[in-house]
Structure formats: structure tokens, C-alpha cells
Amino acid sequence: MPRRRSPPSSTRLLLSIGLWLLAGMLLALAPPPAAAQALHIDSALSAEGDDSRFPEGAPARTVALPDDWSRSHPGSSGPVWYRVRFNAAPAPQADDPLALLATHVCASFEVQLNGHVVHRGTQMDEPYTMDCDHPQLVTLPAALLRAGVNQLDLKVVGYPLAQVGSRHRAGALSALALGPLPQLQARQRWRTAVQVTMPQALGATLLLTGGFMFVLGFFNRRESHLAYFGALSVGWALLGARLWLRDWPLPQPAAELLLASLLPLVTWAGVQFLLRYAGARLRWVDVGLPLQALLMPLSLALAGASWLYPLVTAWAALLALEAVAAAVFHLRRQWRGRSASFWLMAALLAAMAVSALIEVWAQRVSTPSMLARLAQLMTPLLLVLMGLRLVQQHGQALRQAEAGRALLEQRVREATAEIERNFRQLSELKIEQVTERERKRIAADLHDDLGAKLLTIVHTSENDRISTLAREALEEMRLSVRGLTGRAVRLADALGDWRAEVVSRLAQAGIEADWSAPEDLPQTLSARAYVQTTRILREATSNIIKHSGASYCSVQCQVADGDFQLVVQDNGEGISSEADGRLDRGHGMATMKQRAKQLQGQCLVESGPGFGTVIRLTLPLDRALEAS
Amino acid sequence: MKTILLLEDLPEIRAWLRKLVLQVFPDSQISESARVADALALVTAVKFDLALVDLGLPDGSGVDVVTKLRDVQPETQSVVVTIHDDDEHLFPALQAGAFGYILKEQPRELITEQLQRISQGEPPLSPSIARRVMAYFANKAKPQVNTQLVNVSLTDRESEVLLRVAKGYTLPEIGVQLGLSRHTIADYVKQIYRKLNVSSRAEAALEAQRLGLFGR
Numbered sequence: 001m002p003r004r005r006s007p008p009s010s011t012r013l014l015l016s017i018g019l020w021l022l023a024g025m026l027l028a029l030a031p032p033p034a035a036a037q038a039l040h041i042d043s044a045l046s047a048e049g050d051d052s053r054f055p056e057g058a059p060a061r062t063v064a065l066p067d068d069w070s071r072s073h074p075g076s077s078g079p080v081w082y083r084v085r086f087n088a089a090p091a092p093q094a095d096d097p098l099a100l101l102a103t104h105v106c107a108s109f110e111v112q113l114n115g116h117v118v119h120r121g122t123q124m125d126e127p128y129t130m131d132c133d134h135p136q137l138v139t140l141p142a143a144l145l146r147a148g149v150n151q152l153d154l155k156v157v158g159y160p161l162a163q164v165g166s167r168h169r170a171g172a173l174s175a176l177a178l179g180p181l182p183q184l185q186a187r188q189r190w191r192t193a194v195q196v197t198m199p200q201a202l203g204a205t206l207l208l209t210g211g212f213m214f215v216l217g218f219f220n221r222r223e224s225h226l227a228y229f230g231a232l233s234v235g236w237a238l239l240g241a242r243l244w245l246r247d248w249p250l251p252q253p254a255a256e257l258l259l260a261s262l263l264p265l266v267t268w269a270g271v272q273f274l275l276r277y278a279g280a281r282l283r284w285v286d287v288g289l290p291l292q293a294l295l296m297p298l299s300l301a302l303a304g305a306s307w308l309y310p311l312v313t314a315w316a317a318l319l320a321l322e323a324v325a326a327a328v329f330h331l332r333r334q335w336r337g338r339s340a341s342f343w344l345m346a347a348l349l350a351a352m353a354v355s356a357l358i359e360v361w362a363q364r365v366s367t368p369s370m371l372a373r374l375a376q377l378m379t380p381l382l383l384v385l386m387g388l389r390l391v392q393q394h395g396q397a398l399r400q401a402e403a404g405r406a407l408l409e410q411r412v413r414e415a416t417a418e419i420e421r422n423f424r425q426l427s428e429l430k431i432e433q434v435t436e437r438e439r440k441r442i443a444a445d446l447h448d449d450l451g452a453k454l455l456t457i458v459h460t461s462e463n464d465r466i467s468t469l470a471r472e473a474l475e476e477m478r479l480s481v482r483g484l485t486g487r488a489v490r491l492a493d494a495l496g497d498w499r500a501e502v503v504s505r506l507a508q509a510g511i512e513a514d515w516s517a518p519e520d521l522p523q524t525l526s527a528r529a530y531v532q533t534t535r536i537l538r539e540a541t542s543n544i545i546k547h548s549g550a551s552y553c554s555v556q557c558q559v560a561d562g563d564f565q566l567v568v569q570d571n572g573e574g575i576s577s578e579a580d581g582r583l584d585r586g587h588g589m590a591t592m593k594q595r596a597k598q599l600q601g602q603c604l605v606e607s608g609p610g611f612g613t614v615i616r617l618t619l620p621l622d623r624a625l626e627a628s
Numbered sequence: 629m630k631t632i633l634l635l636e637d638l639p640e641i642r643a644w645l646r647k648l649v650l651q652v653f654p655d656s657q658i659s660e661s662a663r664v665a666d667a668l669a670l671v672t673a674v675k676f677d678l679a680l681v682d683l684g685l686p687d688g689s690g691v692d693v694v695t696k697l698r699d700v701q702p703e704t705q706s707v708v709v710t711i712h713d714d715d716e717h718l719f720p721a722l723q724a725g726a727f728g729y730i731l732k733e734q735p736r737e738l739i740t741e742q743l744q745r746i747s748q749g750e751p752p753l754s755p756s757i758a759r760r761v762m763a764y765f766a767n768k769a770k771p772q773v774n775t776q777l778v779n780v781s782l783t784d785r786e787s788e789v790l791l792r793v794a795k796g797y798t799l800p801e802i803g804v805q806l807g808l809s810r811h812t813i814a815d816y817v818k819q820i821y822r823k824l825n826v827s828s829r830a831e832a833a834l835e836a837q838r839l840g841l842f843g844r
Contacts, residue, residue, distance in 0.1 A: 444684075447684070447712060448684060452641075455711060455733055456641060458732075459640070459641060460640050460644065478713060482714065492795075493755070496759070496794050499796025500793075503797075507800075519795075
């Protein structure tokens with residue numbers, strides 16, 4: 001709510017630019033100081049007649065200038081003659097020729113000074129040249145001037161009000177000014193600027209910006225209001241086509257019909273712009289406005305040329321009502337939607353309404369006043385301002401879209417990276433799971449199948465040797481399975497397992513055991529190292545029990561220099577030198593050494609007859625850790 | 629006269645076990661079964677003093693039979709007879725209420741001795757099982773949100789025995805170290821088994837209740 005109360009800075013900026021432009025324009029167009037020496041002529045003798053001379057015989061009467069045919073000569077289609085008499089007295093210095101200025105002559109005129117033609121409009125037969133907006137300056141050659149009373153005859157050709165679409169194009173003659181040429185030239189220049197140059201410049205601007213925006217909106221369907229605004233601008237510029245083309249190759253009724261047909265088109269564009277800009281789209285309006293644009297020229301054509309003005313006025317009133325309704329609808333939507341453009345649009349539309357009211361008033365009175373001329377400049381100027389605002393909004397939206405797209409791209413990149421990372425993790429996890437499952441399956445198969453068969457042999461074989469072999473095979477198999485599936489084992493736990501096995505086995509065999517090992521070892525062994533060491537120790541224990549005949553055995557474990565050391569020493573017979581040849585047979589010494597080697601360690605056997613046996617096992621801990 | 633349940637799927641091994649059991653308990657009456665389903669039916673019909681249960685069976689796990697026995701015949705001694713020596717397989721059976729385990733491939737003399745010891749109330753306990761039991765109770769000792777949990781904890785002596793078993797000391801050694809008789813140490817082990825079972829059952833019941841409450 002508070003945001004809407006105070007117009008946003010961009011709107012303020014645009015408004016102030018518009019005001020400054022307007023003020024600057026008015027200043028630049030400031031009328032030159034009133035011409036003291038110019039003679040203001042506001043009445044003339046008037047008579048109708050199509051001769052090449054003032055119709056002396058026709059009924060003549062004095063009319064006030066400016067003269068509007070619809071009032072002084074209702075229904076007349078001219079030509080109308082005006083006669084003015086003046087004294088050559090105001091003749092200035094001999095250098096400055098005398099001149100006549102008519103700010104509004106519609107449609108065109110011929111000037112005769114003392115019976116001599118000094119000016120004639122380009123096309124004095126129908127269709128007439130439309131000089132209505134162009135101030136006419138006619139030089140009166142000094143040679144034709146007489147001393148004393150001079151006579152000026154003006155033959156004005158034009159169309160009756162009923163046959164034109166706007167009072168500004170109906171037959172009329174403004175007040176005249178007679179004076180030194182330079183002075184009147186200055187006034188003419190100023191008048192031309194206001195009546196011709198400025199409207200032309202604004203029209204050209206509208207044509208360009210309108211065309212640009214139409215294309216922009218046409219190819220950018222989400223911003224259809226831009227297209228309608230462009231159409232509005234172009235249509236408005238075309239309404240001023242008479243400024244550029246004074247001589248149309250078309251008969252008058254056709255030209256007027258063409259111009260009048262532009263009105264519903266412009267209304268269509270304007271109303272649709274207001275609706276679309278407010279984010280509304282009404283189906284019946286979409287259909288109704290084009291239909292109206294067809295209907296209006298049709299009705300004008302059917303009614304005939306002599307009913308043009310009243311019909312166009314009625315149509316214009318209806319179109320204006322539609323525009324007002326659309327404006328109200330637009331502003332209400334903008335207000336409810338707390339749109340940032342509310343204030344700007346309200347100001348622009350209000351200004352347009354004011355200039356429209358002035359135009360209505362100007363259509364009521366006779367020849368267009370200065371105020372009406374300025375009001376006519378207002379609307380195109382406001383359209384240009386509005387266009388600037390729309391382009392600015394479009395640019396902002398474009399920038400936002402660009403930023404949004406960049407942000408989106410960033411998000412997509414992040415999300416993609418995230419997905420890839422997750423996928424990698426997932427697949428790693430999956431591989432791990434699958435591997436683990438496969439290991440477990442193999443382990444279970446070994447137990448269930450091979451294990452059961454070996455077990456059957458263990459317990460059914462009559463041969464002790466075979467059942468022992470089978471038992472050992474079973475133990476081996478189980479250790480293998482454990483190495484296959486196992487995780488790293490804490491060294492302290494491994495020592496507990498080994499101690500329990502070795503000490504209880506030795507105790508059962510009646511051999512005194514002395515186990516010494518440090519407590520609370522933080523190191524871990526890989527499952528493989530654990531299993532291999534278990535086998536080595538089990539083999540050593542079996543050897544002592546079966547072959548050594550020892551009564552005492554000591555096992556010493558320690559960790560030194562990153563190595564795990566195990567020393568098994570007995571007081572048995574030792575292995576005699578002559579037994580060297582079969583050292584490996586039965587005793588499994590080679591197997592023990594082989595196993596130690598696999599773990600990057602070594603297994604040394606020191607023995608001599610009568611000296612017992614010492615087995616030294618050394619395993620590098622860190623590598624044993626890695627080897628899994 | 630003892631009534632004994634023998635659950636084993638391999639016929640040769642079953643015959644061998646039967647011979648072995650008859651050797652230890654000469655005038656016992658043995659019911660044999662090769663499937664979990666048959667064993668479960670037997671358990672509800674016949675009263676057993678001792679049950680020798682294999683773990684991996686064609687139609688399921690022997691643990692179910694141990695659980696069932698614990699429910700319907702609490703005084704029956706269930707003994708797991710298995711080829712698996714690792715705690716992964718043994719611990720669930722012990723939690724279910726098995727009173728010891730025997731490894732199948734051991735020599736006949738050793739099994740005979742173990743069977744006798746078990747029937748006299750002295751179950752075996754390996755270092756790895758001891759570690760597993762310690763971890764189980766240590767985990768339970770953590771502050772629990774649920775106050776309903778039946779709090780079964782080990783006494784200091786029981787913990788001490790467990791710790792020493794885990795370090796690889798044999799029961800006689802521990803007896804010497806603590807100045808206690810071998811029977812007293814065996815009693816501690818028995819208590820540990822019992823508490824493991826009681827605690828596990830309470831936990832399972834609570835878990836079932838929780839699932840029931842939230843599953844509704």
C-alpha cells in the first residue's frame with residue numbers, strides 16, 4: 001500500500017522529463033512581440049461566386065473575421081470572396097515590402113491586389129489543396145500598391161463542414177494581418193512551428209517508435225500491449241497525414257473517409273493497449289473492436305459525403321466513451337494490483353483527457369485557436385512519453401529475465417553437480433553392497449555345501465587321518481570365509497582370540513603356557529592379516545603339541561617400529577638337522593613362511609636338537625593394515 | 629531319563645550326533661527332526677530337557693526353535709550345534725535364549741566334554757562372543773529416552789569376567805585371578821547368558837509394542 005502512494009522514482013523522473021520538455025517547447029515557441037506596425041483586419045466584405053473576379057453583382061455583406069462558413073454561409077461549398085480595403089499609409093520604410101498573413105485558410109485561396117493576382121493556391125479546383133494547417137504569407141509587391149486606398153480580394157475555396165471529418169478542415173478564413181514582411185515572416189515562422197513543424201516532428205517520432213514497438217510486441221506475444229501501443233502511435237501519426245500531403249490524388253470524400261476510418265482503428269489499438277497493459281483480456285472486446293472498425297467506414301460510406309461531419313462526430317463521441325471506459329478500467333486494475341505504473345499512467349491519461357476536452361471545445365467554436373493548437377501537440381507528446389516508459393519497462397523485464405536465466409542456469413549447474421555426486425556415491429555404495437552380498441553368498445555357499453560335506457567326512461570317516469585332514473580343511477575354509485567377508489580387526493581383539501585358542505589347546509595337551517602381550521593396543525589388522533596370523537599360530541601350536549614333546553611354551557607379542565612381532569618358543573626336542581629334508585613335511589614350516597611373505601612380513605624358525613624351537617613372526621602393521 | 633530334541637538336516641551328521649548324545653546320556657529318549665517346522669510342532673507336543681539345534685536349515689533358522697522353546701518350555705536347555713563359529717551367527721541364537729553352543733567339527737572327545745559341561749550348567753564363552761555381549765550391554769547403559777525399557781544390567785563381577793574372557797583368558801585362569809572357584813566363574817557366565825536373553829526379550833517386546841502403537 002505505501003509503495004503505491006508514492007510514485008516510484010522512475011515514474012517521477014519520466015514525469016519531470018515530460019514537464020521540462022513541455023515547458024522548454026512552449027518557451028521556444030514563445031510568440032514574437034506583438035507587431036505594433038501590423039494592421040489587424042477582423043472584418044471583410046464577403047460574397048459567394050465562382051468567377052475569377054470578386055462577384056460585384058452578387059449580394060455582399062460584411063462578415064467578422066475569422067469567418068467560419070458553417071456560420072456565415074451555412075451549407076455553402078464556396079468559393080467565397082472576401083474584399084478588404086486598406087490605406088497604404090501603414091507602408092513602412094521603402095526597403096520592407098508589405099505582406100499579408102493569414103494564419104488559417106481552409107482549404108486554399110487566391111489573393112488579388114487591386115485586381116492583380118499576387119498568390120494562388122496550388123490546386124484551386126477539386127480536390128483542393130489542403131492548406132488549412134499552413135499559415136499563408138503573401139508578399140504584396142510595392143509596384144501594385146497605390147497611394148491611398150488599396151483593395152485586396154481573397155477567393156477562398158473549401159468544403160462545407162458537413163463534408164469533412166473535422167471542423168479544422170472545413171471552409172474558413174482567419175483574421176488577417178497586414179504589415180512589413182520581416183515582422184510578419186517572424187509571426188509566420190512561429191505559427192508554422194506550432195501548426196506544422198512540431199506536429200510533423202512528433203508524428204515522425206510516433207511513427208518510428210510506434211513501428212518499433214509494434215514489431216517488438218508482435219514477436220513477443222507475452223507483451224502484446226506493446227504491439228497495441230505501437231499500433232496506436234502509428235495510427236495517431238497517420239491521422240496527421242494531411243500535414244505532409246496537402247495534395248492528395250484522391251477525391252475529397254474518399255480522402256475524408258480514409259482519415260475517418262483511422263479513428264476506430266486508433267481506438268481499437270488504444271483500448272486494447274489499456275486492457276492488455278493492465279493484464280486483462282476480454283473476448284468480446286477482442287471481437288467488438290475490429291467489428292466496429294469495419295462498421296464505421298461502412299456507415300459513413302452509406303450515409304454519403306454530405307452527412308460526414310455529424311456522423312463522424314457521433315462516432316467520435318462513442319469512441320471517446322470507449323477510450324474513457326478503458327482508461328477507468330485500466331486505472332482501477334492498476335490501483336488494485338498496486339502497480340508501480342499507476343501514477344504515471346494516471347497522470348498521462350489525465351493529461352490526454354484534458355487535451356481531448358480542449359479539442360472537443362475547439363470543434364464547437366470556429367477556426368482553431370492557439371490553445372487548441374497546443375492541445376493537439378499534447379497527445380502525441382504524451383504518447384511519446386508513454387512509449388519511453390514502456391520501452392524502459394521492457395528493458396527492465398528483459399534485464400530481470402536475463403538475471404533470472406543466469407540464476408536458473410547456476411541452479412541447474414549446481415543441481416547437476418549434486419546429482420552427479422549423489423549418483424557416484426550411490427553407485428559406489430551399490431558396488432560395495434553388491435560385493436558384500438556376493439561375498440556373503442559365497443561364504444554361505446561354502447559353509448552350507450563344502451562345509452557340510454567336510455563335516456560329514458570328519459564325523460563318518462573310520463580313518464583318523466582322513467577325519468583330521470577334513471577337520472583341518474574345514475577350519476581352513478572357515479578362516480578363508482572370514483578373510484573374505486571380514487572387516488579390519490582390532491589388534492587387542494585378535495590377541496584375545498589367539499590367546500584363548502592357544503592357551504586352552506596347550507592346557508588340554510598338558511603343556512604349560514606363558515602368554516605375554518601388551519594391553520590396549522589401538523592398531524588394527526586387516527581381515528587377511530588376522531586370518532593368516534591365526535593360521536600361522538595354529539600351525540605352530542599344533543607342531544608343539546604333536547611333535548615337540550615340550551612341557552613349556554611361551555608366546556610373546558609386541559609392537560615395535562610399526563611392526564607386530566610374535567615369538568613362540570618351546571622347550572621341546574627341536575627339529576634335528578637330519579630332519580631338515582622333511583622339515584616342511586607335517587610341520588608346515590614352509591607354509592607358515594609363505595603366509596608371512598604374503599603379508600610382507602617374515603617368519604624365522606630357529607631350532608636345534610635339544611634346544612627347543614623358536615618361531616619369530618614379524619609383520620609390518622601399516623601394510624598389514626592395508627592388505628585387505 | 630532325559631528327553632532330547634535333535635534338529636539337524638544332514639542325515640549322517642544327525643546319526644553321528646545321535647550316537648554321541650547316547651554316549652553322554654545313555655538312557656535318553658531322542659526325538660529327531662530335519663526341519664524347523666517339524667521341530668516347532670514337536671516342541672509344543674513333547675517336553676524336552678535338552679535341545680540340540682542346528683542353525684542353517686532348509687526351511688529356516690534354528691533360532692526360531694530356540695525362541696519357541698524359551699516361550700513354551702523355559703526350563704529346556706537349548707544348545708546350538710553349528711558349523712558357524714563366528715559371533716555374527718551365534719549371537720542372535722544366544723540372545724534368543726540358547727544356553728551355549730557347540731562347533732560341529734570339533735573332535736568327538738571335545739564335544740562330549742562340552743556337552744557334559746553344558747548339562748552341568750557350564751556354557752562355553754569365546755572372546756568374540758564376550759566382546760559382543762559387552763558391546764550389547766554397554767550400548768544399553770546409554771541414557772534411554774524410553775523409561776519403560778526393562779533395565780537389565782551386569783554386575784561388576786560379571787563385567788569383570790566378561791572382560792577377561794574377551795582378553796583371551798580361560799575360565800580356570802579367571803578363577804585363579806579373581807580367587808574364585810571354577811564353578812563360581814561358570815555361574816557368572818550362566819548369569820550373563822540369562823541376562824542377555826532376558827534383556828533381548830524385553831527389548832524385542834518393547835520394539836513390538838512400539839511398532840504396534842505406531843503401525844496403527
